Amino acid sequence: MKNTNRSLAVLAVFIIIVVALVLWYRAQYPKQTPVVTPGAGTLVLDQSVSDGTITIAYPSKDYGFATNPEQVLVHSYIPPCSENFDYCLYYNGSSYAGTNFESAGLRIGKRSDLSTEALCVKTPPSGYDAGVMPDWTTTRDAYSASTFKVGDAGAGHYANGALYRLYYRASNTCYEFETRIGETQYANYPAGSIKQFSDVDRVAVQADLAQIISSIKIPNGTKNLWVQ
Numbered sequence: 001m002k003n004t005n006r007s008l009a010v011l012a013v014f015i016i017i018v019v020a021l022v023l024w025y026r027a028q029y030p031k032q033t034p035v036v037t038p039g040a041g042t043l044v045l046d047q048s049v050s051d052g053t054i055t056i057a058y059p060s061k062d063y064g065f066a067t068n069p070e071q072v073l074v075h076s077y078i079p080p081c082s083e084n085f086d087y088c089l090y091y092n093g094s095s096y097a098g099t100n101f102e103s104a105g106l107r108i109g110k111r112s113d114l115s116t117e118a119l120c121v122k123t124p125p126s127g128y129d130a131g132v133m134p135d136w137t138t139t140r141d142a143y144s145a146s147t148f149k150v151g152d153a154g155a156g157h158y159a160n161g162a163l164y165r166l167y168y169r170a171s172n173t174c175y176e177f178e179t180r181i182g183e184t185q186y187a188n189y190p191a192g193s194i195k196q197f198s199d200v201d202r203v204a205v206q207a208d209l210a211q212i213i214s215s216i217k218i219p220n221g222t223k224n225l226w227v228q
Contacts, residue, residue, distance in 0.1 A: 041211030057215035062093030078182035080105025101197040102182035120167040120174035
């Protein structure tokens with residue numbers, strides 16, 4: 001009996017030491033959340049398109065270019081771009097095949113209904129409450145800009161991204177750029193049937209889209225329009 005009690009005491013002390021070490025390690029090395037910054041991707045931006053005011057660079061590898069929905073060759077429950085676009089850049093690579101990744105893209109369009117600088121920068125994204133405010137704004141000599149966080153969901157599918165607004169004063173034009181990454185619910189698949197689209201994968205796609213966003217420039221050559 002004494003040996004049993006002694007063994008239990010040793011085991012208890014061991015467990016306490018292990019728990020203390022785990023708590024100490026977590027305190028010393030907290031989990032870091034990756035931060036995606038414009039230009040952080042590694043895409044080769046070897047193509048460009050311009051409407052005469054803005055110019056945007058994009059990669060010919062792993063991304064397709066469309067000017068209407070029929071040209072978008074990726075078909076998914078949540079499309080890479082919503083239907084109302086002037087240009088759509090959409091991911092068509094294979095790096096995330098066999099995962100719950102669904103689609104990714106950048107929608108580009110003009111907002112003729114947002115005819116003033118204040119309306120362009122401050123109006124909430126379509127479908128959002130009137131009281132929603134931008135997460136970030138800036139005013140410079142030639143333009144003003146803002147960003148909103150956006151998302152969508154339905155029937156086991158969901159998407160997250162950001163909406164970038166740009167008001168260019170010389171032409172009194174409001175532009176809208178919306179990034180989107182769509183996924184299906186991983187838990188809905190039979191165990192082991194697919195791999196999970198991981199946080200690391202998601203950050204990589206976000207960085208690629210941010211790199212394309214950072215390439216957008218106005219006629220005076222200014223880029224990185226959404227960098228503080």
